[in-house]
Amino acid sequence: MPDPHQLDALLRPKSVAMVGASADVTRIGGRALRHLKEVGFPGEIYPINPARSEVQGLRAWPTIESLPVVPDCAVLTLPAEAVLPTIEACASRGVKGAVIFSAGFAEMGAAGAELQSRIRNVARKAGMRLLGPNCLGLYNMHANTFLSFSGIFDDVKGTAGRIGLVSQSGGYAGEVVKSALDIGLHFGTWITTGNEVDVGLGEALQFLVESDEIDVVVGYIEGVRDRDSFIAALATAHARRKPVILLKVGRTEQGAMAAASHTASLAGSDPVYDAVFERYGAYRARTTEEMLDVAYAASLGRYPRGRRLAILTNSGGIGVQAADFAADEDLVVSPASPALQQAIAALAPHGATENPIDLTGQVANDPPLFARALDAVLASGEFDMAYCNVGLIAGLPFIRDPLLTSMQDAANRHAQATVALSVTAPPDMVAAYSNAGYICVREPARAIAAMAALAHFPAAWDRALPGTTALNDVPRISAGSAFSEKEAKALLLQVGIVSPAEYVATDRDSAMAAASAIEAPLAIKIVSPDILHKSDVGGVALWIHPDDAPERIERMLREVAAALPDARIEGCLVSPMVAGGIECIVGINVDPVLGPVVLFGLGGVTVELLKDVATRLAPVDLTGAIEMIRSIRSFPLLNGYRGRPLADVTALAEAIVALSRFAVANAGVLTSLEINPLLVREQGIGVLALDAVIETRDSEAAASDRQ
């Protein structure tokens, strides 16, 4: 467990030296000083400026060395070349933390990266924590601390919201704060990490997740540099049931290319991020709007316990739209019970009662009708959440006040209920509904998506993380090993995944022996540790009659040797053709940043062309493996689709679990592993690995990584 006070020198400093403080408040060094002064910082501020004895009304000091006391934190608004000497001065004085705005480091190439690493070394030796360089700094309104020259200061001064932001982009972090203000959302703690010479995304997230002043954590990610601190922060959030909403860019190939040229960091594969977020229950937003909608909804603190949605409107057309949006989000618009329908019909005789519930224009004549219907819906216990579309009547004279009052009362009567509301009314009316506890988003699609996101959180928090069970029973492999198909299958057998009976034939005699032992149509494949893609070199023959096998084997040995004269050829693998069952793919990829994931999909083109694949962080437990299997769109094929037999999903899940544990035990050595196909046979009959490829890192790389 990381030390929760690691970042206090940066985020809760008792005194701050502003190095490069300027009297000109249009300049960066002047702006940063003004912000810290005006935010009501309770500690001492020491402007450092060799040319002046006073800056913005505060006594100034020429250097860090000249200060009468040691400040907790130094803020550097200096050219890149002045940073290292200043950090050295801070280090020797015992300053605990520094914020470096300056650009001109790793983002500018090798020389900058070298300078950056010298700064890191100085700080590490002194135990000083650094934020930046090339960042916009931070603020923490809960400690009246604003260490940034960002133009958002005047917008956020005097607020201390319970939402926290960490962003790898400073410019974007400012945009988020501005956009949030439009929906009444205030970020209380705000951290931009820039080049992350020391403090990275993970530690910044950890601070927010552990802060008792922050209820909802929002993050913007271009690429994680330090896996362990990132995972630790997400695990803490999971344990504390604190919602984390992340916007990770580089979702698409085009975006990933742009990200690679923008950041110096190795970004990791995007689907692996999804697997990480899934494991720890972080919500991934696609857009800033979505990120803020979900943060806003979460800030109200009312989480649904399931996915059953009631829709209430005063216009049937909008109810139909809402039903579409609910389906888009996998929410269930389940029909109201006969008793509830009767209650609704008594309120709105010409309305629709089943769900979507249409209270009709009658609401305009009798505004409290809406709240009475909502009361009935919430009291019924038949739904986990409700969406109300009240529309423009919420702003009309004669209607607005009785409508609002009755809806406020309804919200009070159901203080735990998750209810979103679309009203088309002036901002003060929207704020009144929001203050009553309604999630107010005008666009129905966004309101419903926000509720679906809320439903995601408790489901994820309730799911225990896979235990870090001992992996003593798992076989280990070494870096640089090459595996023939036979060796790969032997290894799989050690983790409990069987392959068909098979023999290695090296000449006519052993071929005849194998063929007569199997007595069925045969599959024949070349065995060589040097050949990964056997069919490319004529090393595969299928459905061979046992009588024809000896001749076919001799021919294969001859042809492959001719094609690849340098390959070590150990013979031909002879096995029975196995009919029936469904061909699947189960694999392991070890992401260079985020570690091993396990993949599952059907054979053929569904994984590659149709992207019908499930990816989870390794290890997975049996429940997780079954969820993976059920999550692909092709799952019906394993589940009796059109009269097919039920496939052995349990055996498949066990194979996934076993592989995922193998991957974790060998994460430093393994690069990838693929069983393709894994034949999944009828329920009770199990699975068979028909082919397997294992790739490992070369031993030098693995060794240098361990250093």
Next chain:
Amino acid sequence: MPDPHQLDALLRPKSVAMVGASADVTRIGGRALRHLKEVGFPGEIYPINPARSEVQGLRAWPTIESLPVVPDCAVLTLPAEAVLPTIEACASRGVKGAVIFSAGFAEMGAAGAELQSRIRNVARKAGMRLLGPNCLGLYNMHANTFLSFSGIFDDVKGTAGRIGLVSQSGGYAGEVVKSALDIGLHFGTWITTGNEVDVGLGEALQFLVESDEIDVVVGYIEGVRDRDSFIAALATAHARRKPVILLKVGRTEQGAMAAASHTASLAGSDPVYDAVFERYGAYRARTTEEMLDVAYAASLGRYPRGRRLAILTNSGGIGVQAADFAADEDLVVSPASPALQQAIAALAPHGATENPIDLTGQVANDPPLFARALDAVLASGEFDMAYCNVGLIAGLPFIRDPLLTSMQDAANRHAQATVALSVTAPPDMVAAYSNAGYICVREPARAIAAMAALAHFPAAWDRALPGTTALNDVPRISAGSAFSEKEAKALLLQVGIVSPAEYVATDRDSAMAAASAIEAPLAIKIVSPDILHKSDVGGVALWIHPDDAPERIERMLREVAAALPDARIEGCLVSPMVAGGIECIVGINVDPVLGPVVLFGLGGVTVELLKDVATRLAPVDLTGAIEMIRSIRSFPLLNGYRGRPLADVTALAEAIVALSRFAVANAGVLTSLEINPLLVREQGIGVLALDAVIETRDSEAAASDRQ
């Protein structure tokens, strides 16, 4: 071509009788009268109220009959039971149009539907056009006409925007107008069609499409009742290159169920709507926000000629996001040429030049830099559109004015360019950029989606609609016909789609003859007009050796006869097993509302489970068929994926064209047709229909439909 003045009595009336006019402006009849008075209606207004001689300062009349002149239009704010006599009075006076707000008709069940159809008959006989019942009426600011009691009146009074709305939901139509005002968009003509006893969606759309006062048409659809007028309106829009943006609900199964219970209309199948929209180039929006974003973007009238997007930012992180969003919308973030990159580098030495282009924080020091970079990008001719993220600096002192001025100048220099812009600034600043021609949407994802929608329009308008070629050469079938597989294949041969050589065997002798003629592994299938799903009753045997065929055929005849004693069995179809090629599905569905569509997908589960299917309105031409083929995600399988041979896409496209023409010629009779599998063989070798099922309507239904 429909008469363009059909709806003038409703939308451009010279005089209006307000039946049920009230002095109380909080009541419906009072509100509607106030709106018409205050909108500046240039013609005579005749309040009809038997209890008063004056209403709201206007002379009132007791009845329609008592009026001194015949008004163009009557507006009925009356209880349902008073509607029929009033319409009869209007009809006998020669009133040309009526708007009926009253509810209590078809939406309330059979009695209401009966009353509604009597009203229709009266109006039809008199040549009077009706809007409603159960609607919110209409307004046409271009004729100072407001025939609605909707609460939006005070918001839209005095505006006459060049955007038109038709909506099948009155309540929703009001919400759209209010939401549009927030982004500065004004609907000039607004029509709610309600129960559509007479004027439906199609005619209302036609009015807007033909109006020279309307540039952009927006529509909300729950279900089309009259195919022909709807298609005609879309065809006119295509011919006039006028953008049509539609939100159609019931996209999902859940939404479609809600729609079915909400509207009395038969909605048609949702994918068929997509096929109709695709054909005529209408843009389908998913949400109100998207619909209004696209309408707003289209209202600026700057359409891109392709899909190459330049991204310009002053924060690299937002550029990466934008690249993701562009990929989501199939826009290409192509790299800038070396010359352009050099020009950008000269402007912003520390920026990114390739695309996304990052001008860095330097813009804050030199605001016109952004416009200079945009100039270079637009002048290069390397892009079809540009997205600029300027962010919050657009609202900062010292920056806002020089930034705006320089960007206005750039927009003027490139008057045809499509450029979207995200600024985080007060509304007046946003309006200034919008007035300069920038598509101003703050959320990058929405800005980029709106530009992608704009790119869609000219591409669709440039594509000629398939000609209504003579279908004399197409064979006709009759209602109630049943087709055996053999008959179905014979019919397919008539349209040019061949099947393998085949023979019908009825006993041991004919089986032996067939087997010896084919001399290859055989496929054997039962032939019966009464059996559609042959494999379910043991009526299919594959890969049978010719020597074994006679015995196998005898057994099949015996077993099927035992399973289905009443089925007429004509024998067994004996054909060669055909190896190689890729199994596809080509089919026809005839939608009860929107007519025949043609479908294409790969065999197996990709159509049903993975929804990898292309659906187009029939007929399609060769270009359209090739587009269909290329549009599925599995297309690479036909196109040399992983060393596979190229498939005969031309022959496949020709088969699709032929089927689609067959469907149009037999639309009244055919229900569905499926060739599954259609074996698509190597380039130049053609396609083979291996199985086919044709279903027709029963003859009574087809006959009653013709009446």
